[in-house]
Amino acid sequence: MKLLIDFGGTHFRYQLIHNNAIIKKETLPSDTISIVDFLEQQLTQHPKITFVGIAFGGQVNDGIILSAPNIAIDKLDIKSYIESKYDVTLEIDNDLKVAALAEMAHIGKDESLILLYMGTGLGSAFVEKGKLIRGKNNLAGEIGHIPYKEAPFQCGCGKYDCLELYCSGSGIQKWIEYHGLRTEPTLQALQNDQNEAAQQILENFHHGVIFATSMLVTLFDPDHLILGGGVFMKNPYLKDIIQKGFLNHALAKSADTTKVTISTYENANLMGAQFLEKHKGNI
Numbered sequence: 585m586k587l588l589i590d591f592g593g594t595h596f597r598y599q600l601i602h603n604n605a606i607i608k609k610e611t612l613p614s615d616t617i618s619i620v621d622f623l624e625q626q627l628t629q630h631p632k633i634t635f636v637g638i639a640f641g642g643q644v645n646d647g648i649i650l651s652a653p654n655i656a657i658d659k660l661d662i663k664s665y666i667e668s669k670y671d672v673t674l675e676i677d678n679d680l681k682v683a684a685l686a687e688m689a690h691i692g693k694d695e696s697l698i699l700l701y702m703g704t705g706l707g708s709a710f711v712e713k714g715k716l717i718r719g720k721n722n723l724a725g726e727i728g729h730i731p732y733k734e735a736p737f738q739c740g741c742g743k744y745d746c747l748e749l750y751c752s753g754s755g756i757q758k759w760i761e762y763h764g765l766r767t768e769p770t771l772q773a774l775q776n777d778q779n780e781a782a783q784q785i786l787e788n789f790h791h792g793v794i795f796a797t798s799m800l801v802t803l804f805d806p807d808h809l810i811l812g813g814g815v816f817m818k819n820p821y822l823k824d825i826i827q828k829g830f831l832n833h834a835l836a837k838s839a840d841t842t843k844v845t846i847s848t849y850e851n852a853n854l855m856g857a858q859f860l861e862k863h864k865g866n867i
Contacts, residue, residue, distance in 0.1 A: 585632040586861070590853040591619065592641040592679065593654030593704025593754065594814070597854060600630065620659050620666075627670045636666070636674040637857035639682035641705060645722040647676055653729075653740025654704045654754060675860035679853045680709040680725055684716055686849055686856035687810055696806045699847075700727070700797060701813035705740075706752040708796075710804055727796055728752060737762060751792035753815055759785045771819050793822065794829030801834040801842050812847035820846055 590597040596617045600608040619638075627633055642652030647663030659665055663674045684699050691697060693714030700708045706728035710717040717724050728748030729741050737758050739746040749755045757769040763781040767773045774786040801809060809826075816822055823846055831839045849855050 585630060585634065586858065587623075587626055587630070587633050587636045588854050588857040589636070589638045590679065590851060590857065591617070591638060591655065592853070596622075597851060598626075599854060600626075600633075601858070602632075614655060618658055619662060623662070623666055623674075624669075627666070627672060633672055635861045636672055637682075637860040638662075638674070638676040639679040639853035639857045640676050641679045641703075641707075643721075643723055643726065644676055644678050647674070649676070650721070650723075651741065653748075673861070677860060678707070678709075678722065678725075680707040681716055681718070681722070682856035682860065683812065683847075683849075683852035684709040684711050684856070685859040686852040687711075687812075687847065688714065689859065690848065691808060695808060696804070697808040697810055698800050698804055698806045699810050699812060700800065700816075701811075702752055702793075702815040703813040704753045706748045706755075706796070708800060710806075712804075727800065732792065732795070747792055747796060751789045751796065756785060756789065759788075771815070771822075790825055790829075793826060794833060797826045798830040798833035798839075801830050801838050805835075805838045806842055809842050809844045810847050811844070812849070812852055816846055 586601045588599045588601065592614060594614055596612045596614045598610060599606050623636065642655055643650040649657055649660045663676055666672065666674045680699055680701055683701060687697060687699060688711050696712045698708060698710055708725040708727045710725060729746045731745045732747040732750060734745045735749040738744055739749050749758065753769065760767055760769055765779060765782055767777045767782050771786065774782045797809060811823060823844055827844045
């Protein structure tokens, strides 16, 4: 039996799988979850679980959580703690790295691809000819936390100039609260709100996404740019804005030859979590 988890800043999703069939799945609010308590409860109730795969919406290296800007965590070394108490293998990795495993399996190992996922936060991952680009601390792809423009409030990572503050679900929420708007924190609501501040939030969002994609395409010259996460999935119009934007701002040859698509997976994080058992961080 396997337990697969997608632990993001807003939603906590899990599946129990037995003989390749899903026997239970559930989505819960992330702020109601203590991950250690949840794991111990599941492993006690289902002693036949032999593998736990976690796609985590934060920075992870060698099974240890380094930072979780949008998630409250009570124990950083989850892998060591759980494996020392239970007869189970646990693998945890950044959710974008995990999603990349699923996307790579779909596209094939001969192609290079960039994932840009946006939900509560903003992140990316890079695959070159079947190999994830990780960096020495497994932090490659943290595009949401590159310096962009100064904001009047703080990012979850502690800085005030992160790109994520302008184009992410949490960033939109912070700007709405800052301006005292009653608008729902969605792009559709901002589009329908004629308040000048709402329109400025939306314009800054679009500029930030074009900046992010233009930079990624110029730096990595990929075959594919794959857009995923809740914000992109709910707003497919962003694909056209992005494609037109980076055609004007990215290096011309790279922009002309990069195929832009929205992920075909309902949840690539959960799909990829099962591959952690095979790869165990070795890709």
